[in-house]
Amino acid sequence: MQTLRMNTENLPEFLEALKDWGKLWAPVEREKKVFSLEPIDDVSKARPDALTTIVPFKKLLLKPRFTMMEGPPGGTVKDSRDNDAGPQVFFGAHACDIHSLKILDLLYLSDFVDPYYARNREQLTVVGYGCWPDEQCFCDSMDTSSADDGFDLFLSPLEGRYLVAINTSRGDDIVRATPHLFEEDSPEDAQDYLAYLKRRKEAFTLKMDVDDLPYILELKKDDPVWDELGKKCLCCGSCSMVCPTCSCFNVIDELHEDGIARRVRVWDACLFRDYAVVAGGHNFRKDRADRVKHRYYHKQEAFVRKFGMPSCVGCGRCIEYCPTGINVVEVFQHVRGEL
Ligand code: SF4
Ligand code: SF4
Known part of the structure; x- marks a missing residue:
């Protein structure tokens, strides 16, 4: 270089x-x-x-929303x-x-x-x-x-x-x-x-201990911290929208007033209530606690297992824009039993 x-x-x-x-x-x-x-x-x-x-x-x-095909x-x-x-x-x-x-x-x-x-x-x-x-x-x-x-x-x-x-x-x-x-x-x-x-x-004031985090998360799947988090999280999706690595999307078919049918792709979030609903109506993550927990596990555990690194880059946007003040660093301090 x-x-x-x-x-x-x-x-x-x-x-x-x-x-x-x-x-x-x-x-x-x-x-x-x-x-x-x-x-x-x-x-x-x-x-x-x-x-x-x-x-x-x-x-x-x-x-955030675009047409994939139309006719x-x-x-x-x-x-x-x-x-x-x-x-x-x-x-x-x-x-x-x-x-x-x-x-x-x-x-x-x-x-x-x-x-x-x-x-x-x-x-x-x-x-x-x-x-x-x-x-x-x-x-x-x-x-x-x-x-x-x-x-x-x-x-x-x-x-x-x-x-x-x-x-x-x-x-x-x-x-x-x-x-x-x-x-x-x-x-x-x-x-x-x-x-x-x-x-x-x-100059960094906020630090997160990531040592052994995927393994610790594996051990803490049933920790009460997730239920507590579920009570605080509104599942508004704000953290996902501002996260640079969140990439869930949905595909919807729409018939518009101009008589044209459009298949559109829109940003989605695993925190939204209907995200994990499948045919027949079953929702795999119907509780807010399950959804917010899923987001943390995806970023710090599942992604590490698949790609060898977390899918969080520590930008802090989710902390800044959470309306209820949920702070990812504090969440993992709770998981570690430090708070
Ligand atoms: S921004 Fe906060 S309240 Fe909204 S879904 Fe994310 S963690 Fe939950
Ligand atoms: S701190 Fe991590 S989880 Fe939060 S918005 Fe940034 S990359 Fe996403």
Whole structure:
């Protein structure tokens, strides 16, 4: 991986240049300290120093709701390209976002390729940015606080400049298109980068103990902690919608007023009451406690067994946006008997 240096005053021109590679998405401050990932034309709105955005980048790859196919009842049905977004650039990806992208790739591109995801994924350019920990994130505990691959370019902020890591040929092409924005990095940059990494590591306040967690969960399947959690959880699905790795969806056939039948795909959540209902009406997880427990077991136990890593990157969004204050770190402290 090659590294270069870019002065901070070059950022606007760099962002303008990124537009040549697709629709540019960047974190924007919607209200004080509330950030959302939005398509931008005015590059001065981009806030690379943003805290975590509300809804993560997964919406760039799979829209919350899109038409898969459509046609008149009894007539010819055509595939729809409703979800196809064309070339897109995700600027400001945090390291945890990049790890989430790898998890989504495992889910959607390994055993059975999801064509809707794959078409957008192929055309996605990822430009990472070295974020600073907030009070809810615990990515350092999940080993996702830095990324060695999974991006095209990555900007690490240092005093008055960025250290720019180039990871792909596309990243290299972007740099070669605007060579005047970059210069060779120096030993001083490397020194400052190491000091930055040390300060950043010390800035994490929330930590989660993941040692032996899948095994402990195996032992704690009938622990009363899950019933207590079921009383507190509304099963509103908010945590799933904002989670960068939650990927459940449903497929629904609809007949619209224009006389066209459409098969649509919508984001779903295993927390919703009807998620596990099967033909005949039986619900495999009819109690809220079963559903919320399932979400935690899927992320920290089943996924580890199948893919060798949890499907939680410690971004903290589920903590921030839970209306009843459920905190994943505290849940596992309860499971361990520490609270
Ligand atoms: S956001 Fe909170 S209340 Fe809503 S489903 Fe998730 S854990 Fe339950
Ligand atoms: S479970 Fe929570 S902390 Fe983990 S990746 Fe999802 S939203 Fe982030």
